[in-house]
Amino acid sequence: MHTEPDCLFCRIATGELSADRVLETEDVVAFRDINPQAPTHVLVIPREHVSSLDAAEPRHAETIGKLHLAAKRIAAEAGIQGGWRAVINVGADAGQTVFHVHLHLLGGRPLAWPPG
Numbered sequence: 001m002h003t004e005p006d007c008l009f010c011r012i013a014t015g016e017l018s019a020d021r022v023l024e025t026e027d028v029v030a031f032r033d034i035n036p037q038a039p040t041h042v043l044v045i046p047r048e049h050v051s052s053l054d055a056a057e058p059r060h061a062e063t064i065g066k067l068h069l070a071a072k073r074i075a076a077e078a079g080i081q082g083g084w085r086a087v088i089n090v091g092a093d094a095g096q097t098v099f100h101v102h103l104h105l106l107g108g109r110p111l112a113w114p115p116g
């Protein structure tokens with residue numbers, strides 16, 4: 001499995017850097033965002049380094065699906081009522097700042113649409 005030694009989220013996935021982890025499976029790791037934008041703000045990442053959804057290939061399909069199913073499980077365990085949001089920022093203009101693909105799970109407050 002491909003990992004990048006200088007990637008922040010690879011280093012969190014391996015445990016080299018600490019994070020407030022909420023879920024770990026064979027394929028994905030989830031941890032609380034360091035700068036939360038909602039009462040529940042969790043990042044779900046694959047253990048494998050994929051820089052962005054733009055860089056994903058067909059062989060990543062199952063892992064990308066698992067990011068979403070992990071978010072569903074975390075939202076249920078958090079007891080979020082009324083809805084939550086799954087967001088993947090793709091590229092700098094969309095606000096991506098960490099180039100290891102990650103799904104944001106946001107919930108616990110009303111969320112406006114459209115986003116900025």
Ligand code: 5GP
Nearest residue numbers: 019020031032033034035089095096097098
């Ligand atoms: P992006 O802007 O790339 O979609 O999201 C990156 C997210 O990672 C941001 O919400 C940011 O707060 C979060 N983040 C950046 N560095 C760290 C870190 O070291 N630990 C944790 N837990 N979150 C981080």
Ligand code: ZN
Nearest residue numbers: 007010049100
């Ligand atoms: Zn990485």
